[in-house]
Amino acid sequence: MFIVPLALTIYAFIDCLNTTEEDTKHLPKIAWVFIILLFWIVGPVVWLVAGKNRHNRAAGAGPASWQRNRRQQWVAPDDNPDFLKSLKDDREPEAETEEEPGRRDGGTGPDDKTPPAS
Numbered sequence: 882m883f884i885v886p887l888a889l890t891i892y893a894f895i896d897c898l899n900t901t902e903e904d905t906k907h908l909p910k911i912a913w914v915f916i917i918l919l920f921w922i923v924g925p926v927v928w929l930v931a932g933k934n935r936h937n938r939a940a941g942a943g944p945a946s947w948q949r950n951r952r953q954q955w956v957a958p959d960d961n962p963d964f965l966k967s968l969k970d971d972r973e974p975e976a977e978t979e980e981e982p983g984r985r986d987g988g989t990g991p992d993d994k995t996p997p998a999s
Contacts, residue, residue, distance in 0.1 A: 886922045893917050893925030897932070904934045 897913050913932050917924040958964045
């Protein structure tokens with residue numbers, strides 16, 4: 882007699898906390914939390930019946946179909962063309978540093994192992 886109303890209250894409380902503000906009906910979310918907790922048996926039942934916008938499954942827009950359209954598969958960075966393009970774009974605007982023009986013209990740079998000509 883005590884476990885079923887307690888389980889119903891816990892379920893409704895967690896469901897209310899996980900619901901967004903846009904999906905709550907009639908009252909703000911914080912008001913629903915107080916109703917669920919203060920009115921022990923009636924509050925959770927009212928929340929489940931009238932407190933939340935539910936998705937209509939009869940129209941074929943059940944969770945399986947609308948989640949399938951929103952789901953994106955994770956792609957590794959080395960296989961993601963957008964990521965590789967962003968790396969390429971990051972390299973292009975780099976300005977030459979002071980050492981690079983000298984190395985390209987045959988001068989010495991900090992990594993050169995040859996001794997300077999005297």
